[in-house]
Amino acid sequence: MTTVAVLVEQRDGAVARPTLETLTLARSLGTPVAVWIGAEPGAEALAHLGAHGATEVRHLDAGDAGRLPKVRAAALGAAASDADVVLVTSTFLNKEVATLLALETGAGVVVDAAGAEIVDGRVETTQTVFAATWNVRTRINAERAIVGLRPNTTQAAALDEPAAATPKTVIFEAPETPETLVSVEPVPQAEGVPLAEAPVVVSGGRGTNGDYALVRELADVLGGAVGASRDATDEGWISHEHMVGQTGTTVTPALYVACGISGAVHHRGGMQASGTIVAVNIDPDAPIFEIADLGVVGDLNDVLPQAIAALKEARGA
Amino acid sequence: MRILVTVKFTPDLQSQRSFTDGSVTRTADDGSMNELDENAVEAALQLVEAAGEGEVYALTVGGPDAVAAVRKALQLGAHHAIHVTDEEVAGADVFGTAKVLAAAIRKVHDETPLDLVITGMAALDGLTSMLPTALAADLGWAQLTLASELTVADGTATIVRHMPDAHETVSAALPALVSVTDEANKPRYPNFKLIMAARKAPVAQWSLADIGVDGASVGAIAARTTVVEAAPRPPREDRRVVTDTGEGGKVLADFLIERGLA
Numbered sequence: 001m002t003t004v005a006v007l008v009e010q011r012d013g014a015v016a017r018p019t020l021e022t023l024t025l026a027r028s029l030g031t032p033v034a035v036w037i038g039a040e041p042g043a044e045a046l047a048h049l050g051a052h053g054a055t056e057v058r059h060l061d062a063g064d065a066g067r068l069p070k071v072r073a074a075a076l077g078a079a080a081s082d083a084d085v086v087l088v089t090s091t092f093l094n095k096e097v098a099t100l101l102a103l104e105t106g107a108g109v110v111v112d113a114a115g116a117e118i119v120d121g122r123v124e125t126t127q128t129v130f131a132a133t134w135n136v137r138t139r140i141n142a143e144r145a146i147v148g149l150r151p152n153t154t155q156a157a158a159l160d161e162p163a164a165a166t167p168k169t170v171i172f173e174a175p176e177t178p179e180t181l182v183s184v185e186p187v188p189q190a191e192g193v194p195l196a197e198a199p200v201v202v203s204g205g206r207g208t209n210g211d212y213a214l215v216r217e218l219a220d221v222l223g224g225a226v227g228a229s230r231d232a233t234d235e236g237w238i239s240h241e242h243m244v245g246q247t248g249t250t251v252t253p254a255l256y257v258a259c260g261i262s263g264a265v266h267h268r269g270g271m272q273a274s275g276t277i278v279a280v281n282i283d284p285d286a287p288i289f290e291i292a293d294l295g296v297v298g299d300l301n302d303v304l305p306q307a308i309a310a311l312k313e314a315r316g317a
Numbered sequence: 318m319r320i321l322v323t324v325k326f327t328p329d330l331q332s333q334r335s336f337t338d339g340s341v342t343r344t345a346d347d348g349s350m351n352e353l354d355e356n357a358v359e360a361a362l363q364l365v366e367a368a369g370e371g372e373v374y375a376l377t378v379g380g381p382d383a384v385a386a387v388r389k390a391l392q393l394g395a396h397h398a399i400h401v402t403d404e405e406v407a408g409a410d411v412f413g414t415a416k417v418l419a420a421a422i423r424k425v426h427d428e429t430p431l432d433l434v435i436t437g438m439a440a441l442d443g444l445t446s447m448l449p450t451a452l453a454a455d456l457g458w459a460q461l462t463l464a465s466e467l468t469v470a471d472g473t474a475t476i477v478r479h480m481p482d483a484h485e486t487v488s489a490a491l492p493a494l495v496s497v498t499d500e501a502n503k504p505r506y507p508n509f510k511l512i513m514a515a516r517k518a519p520v521a522q523w524s525l526a527d528i529g530v531d532g533a534s535v536g537a538i539a540a541r542t543t544v545v546e547a548a549p550r551p552p553r554e555d556r557r558v559v560t561d562t563g564e565g566g567k568v569l570a571d572f573l574i575e576r577g578l579a
């Protein structure tokens with residue numbers, strides 16, 4: 001029997017959506033147990049995790065120090081000591097946690113995976129590399145496997161007959177670390193779905209000239225999040241948290257709409273694996289058109305208002 | 318201030334790349350130093366310049382063509398270059414690479430102690446961002462990763478780390494390993510004088526034997542992961558580009574509705 005530990009991502013005490021996707025995938029690999037690091041989970045969170053397949057929710061708290069990769073890795077290791085497979089959401093922090101846990105346990109690691117399955121007793125993963133231009137399949141040779149999954153790559157599904165997850169408290173003493181967490185300054189969170197998890201992303205680049213009203217409105221109409229190119233965040237038009245790309249957030253929504261974005265390789269690397277790609281750009285030679293399912297050559301100040309009106313009208317009808 | 322920067326040779330992002338037997342196939346003229354490692358070199362140069370004394374070492378592990386990565390670092394102003402190359406490194410995973418880098422760093426550190434090792438935040442070819450953590454662990458040094466800001470004072474390095482929910486300030490005593498993001502600074506351009514000097518500058522070539530690493534413990538045999546299949550992603554089918562002549566927005570809306578996306 002394969003035990004699959006899933007590290008829970010939280011938002012304001014609730015379970016974040018990528019974790020439900022990860023639990024769904026975990027069910028196809030073995031018996032999922034959830035690991036919850038932080039203040040004790042509430043009844044709603046337990047129910048949510050149980051409904052998506054967690055048989056147990058193992059809880060441990062390390063306070064603010066739990067933000068340090070070494071403390072977090074030690075906590076995950078303590079809670080998942082019996083797990084053959086550990087699944088985490090592929091965030092920058094979790095990639096470090098996965099690396100540290102692998103060093104501790106001898107596990108093999110793949111991050112940024114789009115899927116995982118067991119083949120001949122070993123975990124194999126799929127992912128895209130080289131700015132999402134290649135698909136690769138990787139076999140984890142080690143007996144234990146740690147996989148970082150990208151959000152939006154598995155469809156979350158609840159169990160037909162949800163069972164309750166049993167909460168368990170794990171005794172944990174945070175290790176001493178050579179790193180000291182001096183201060184933590186929370187950043188205000190954008191309203192709505194976080195960029196990495198949004199099913200739809202509408203992004204604006206230099207072509208918006210700093211005015212995000214149309215981009216935001218289209219995002220609202222489509223129920224999506226607002227993204228941006230680095231030129232736009234560098235200009236200070238929109239905060240850094242909105243940046244899509246290789247050094248920003250990697251997104252794989254069902255729909256990505258690029259408005260006034262040229263499609264530099266750094267930007268493409270963070271969105272090229274999206275389901276459907278639509279681009280609006282005034283320059284017919286913009287590289288973004290090479291990867292767009294639909295390209296509209298035109299001024300976004302003309303195209304977007306018309307599209308927004310047509311979508312609203314269709315919805316009203 | 319003595320700082321060692323790890324720089325990786327990566328294929329040109331614009332060029333065609335391919336896999337052979339699970340490894341990236343590269344040709345000598347279609348790659349250079351990983352772009353994000355320019356930020357690491359810049360961070361090191363700025364610290365040495367601010368201190369008014371010190372040296373910057375550039376270190377790479379890779380095949381014969383990887384020497385281009387350390388040459389680029391020399392062009393930017395690094396003082397010394399080291400290229401670890403050995404057939405037995407081929408197929409190494411992140412843990413193997415970290416082991417080799419750590420052994421080479423120890424060799425430098427044992428002769429004259431280093432204050433810092435600075436790495437890029439990620440190699441744009443694979444973008445795993447795992448190496449800095451693995452390297453710090455192998456060295457047994459503090460890891461100050463994903464630094465958007467870096468300051469060094471009184472034997473302590475302090476970084477600001479932008480996480481999605483908060484900006485963290487983290488510090489550690491030297492020596493420490495720091496990985497920097499592209500927000501940390503704006504890399505300089507090499508000047509003509511440095512480009513000419515870099516051409517003739519010596520690059521130390523070390524084999525695994527030179528740094529006391531057993532090939533079997535780091536190469537393909539030791540790798541915990543193996544790429545078993547690789548293929549270019551198929552091009553998107555039915556791509557369409559229309560020019561807006563007054564109906565572009567409607568075309569866009571209809572397309573989304575047709576695909577069930579709106």
Ligand SMILES: Cc1cc2nc3c(=O)[nH]c(=O)nc-3n(C[C@H](O)[C@H](O)[C@H](O)COP(=O)(O)OP(=O)(O)OC[C@H]3O[C@@H](n4cnc5c(N)ncnc54)[C@H](O)[C@@H]3O)c2cc1C
Binds near residue numbers: 230262270
């Ligand atoms: C190490 C490194 C990492 C990087 N990482 C990232 C990253 O993660 N993400 C990222 O985005 N970038 C990144 N960049 C920057 C990247 O290379 C590009 O510079 C950036 O993506 C360009 O942004 P842009 O498309 O908004 O601007 P531009 O390239 O200037 O494109 C603007 C586009 O808008 C179009 N346009 C202008 N006016 C209109 C209009 N009225 N209507 C419609 N279209 C219009 C133009 O035709 C043009 O194509 C990185 C760069 C480096 C060196």
Ligand SMILES: Nc1ncnc2c1ncn2[C@@H]1O[C@H](COP(=O)(O)O)[C@@H](O)[C@H]1O
Binds near residue numbers: 357436446
């Ligand atoms: N073979 C290598 N030689 C030198 N430095 C490397 C090598 N591989 C990775 N690095 C360093 O580690 C950083 C992160 O790489 P990665 O973890 O592979 O995304 C890079 O920016 C480099 O500074």
